[in-house]
Amino acid sequence: xxxxxxxxxxxxxxxxxxxxxxxxxxxxxxxxxxxxxxxxxxxxxxxxxxxxxxxxxxxxxxxxxxxxxxxxxxxxxxxxxxxxxxxxxxxxxxxxxxxxxxxxxxxxxxxxxxxxxxxxxxxxxxxxxxxxxxxxxxxxxxxxxxxxxxxxxxxxxxxxxxxxxxxxxxxxxxxxxxxxxxxxxxxxxxxxxxxxxxxxxxxxxxxxxxxxxxxxxxxxxxxxxxxxxxxxxxxxxxxxxxxxxxxxxxxxxxxxxxxxxxxxxxxxxxxxxxxxxxxxxxxxxxxxxxxxxxxxx
Ligand code: G4P
Numbered sequence: 001x002x003x004x005x006x007x008x009x010x011x012x013x014x015x016x017x018x019x020x021x022x023x024x025x026x027x028x029x030x031x032x033x034x035x036x037x038x039x040x041x042x043x044x045x046x047x048x049x050x051x052x053x054x055x056x057x058x059x060x061x062x063x064x065x066x067x068x069x070x071x072x073x074x075x076x077x078x079x080x081x082x083x084x085x086x087x088x089x090x091x092x093x094x095x096x097x098x099x100x101x102x103x104x105x106x107x108x109x110x111x112x113x114x115x116x117x118x119x120x121x122x123x124x125x126x127x128x129x130x131x132x133x134x135x136x137x138x139x140x141x142x143x144x145x146x147x148x149x150x151x152x153x154x155x156x157x158x159x160x161x162x163x164x165x166x167x168x169x170x171x172x173x174x175x176x177x178x179x180x181x182x183x184x185x186x187x188x189x190x191x192x193x194x195x196x197x198x199x200x201x202x203x204x205x206x207x208x209x210x211x212x213x214x215x216x217x218x219x220x221x222x223x224x225x226x227x228x229x230x231x232x233x234x235x236x237x238x239x240x241x242x243x244x245x246x247x248x249x250x251x252x253x254x255x256x257x258x259x260x261x262x263x264x265x266x267x268x269x270x271x272x273x274x275x276x277x278x279x280x281x282x283x284x285x286x287x288x289x290x291x292x293x294x295x296x297x
């Protein structure tokens with residue numbers, strides 16, 4: 001977790017960030033937006049299109065090592081169909097990182113041609129990386145720059161001289177990522193951001209957070225839950241599908257706690273412990289590689 005997660009995105013903060021971003025955008029020819037491939041909608045900033053205007057855009061679907069491969073492909077197709085250049089990356093293993101420069105070159109081919117026509121063939125083209133906290137911006141920039149360890153400057157409101165990373169001959173990337181605010185107002189979005197660790201998970205108590213995750217996974221990937229926690233749908237109550245999402249999730253959490261033998265003194269089920277285990281196993285992909293949002297095809 002990075003310190004950015006602690007930032008409270010008050011309206012004043014958003015306005016300031018937006019102004020800074022708009023100023024930085026004047027310096028660049030393209031905007032590369034990093035999304036978490038597990039939640040490409042919820043990890044998007046809602047105002048990104050308005051902020052970027054007509055700049056050429058790239059979508060970087062990151063954390064593909066944690067996401068459902070078939071759904072990642074569907075998301076890549078979705079964003080391509082909307083006119084974005086798309087790459088898919090796993091910044092931990094560097095998978096997809098070498099696709100960045102060719103994709104950026106293609107995205108900016110027209111601009112380069114226009115420069116050449118004006119006799120400015122050698123003028124470097126510039127891009128910047130943007131995204132909500134914790135999507136992997138800093139890691140991505142470090143990977144592209146071939147750096148290890150050193151964290152790219154990653155705090156909003158910090159003004160310093162602009163530094164550029166050379167991506168390829170004639171291609172520069174702003175060393176400082178643009179940090180956008182996540183959209184919390186929608187409770188479903190807040191849940192997905194908390195499950196994936198993009199925001200602190202104290203937005204809800206652990207048991208409710210885990211119950212809602214259990215329910216969401218049961219809808220999308222029931223087999224994985226059945227296999228890992230030995231859940232048995234025949235043991236679920238008959239009115240199961242009628243129950244509210246967290247109620248269904250609690251029933252499943254109880255079953256999983258029972259199978260794991262998580263008991264409190266007095267033989268009461270330790271749901272708190274099971275909740276922590278579920279969240280940890282989801283976040284570390286022990287349950288599988290899941291994408292919680294579907295691309296419209
Ligand atoms: P940010 O600048 O957008 O805030 O994100 P940052 O690069 O700090 O990355 C946040 C966390 O996500 C880091 O983990 C980073 O290693 C991890 N991460 C980034 N890209 C990927 C990816 O493609 N796959 C996986 N599995 N993880 C990724 P951390 O726990 O904060 O640190 P550490 O475990 O790397 O030490």
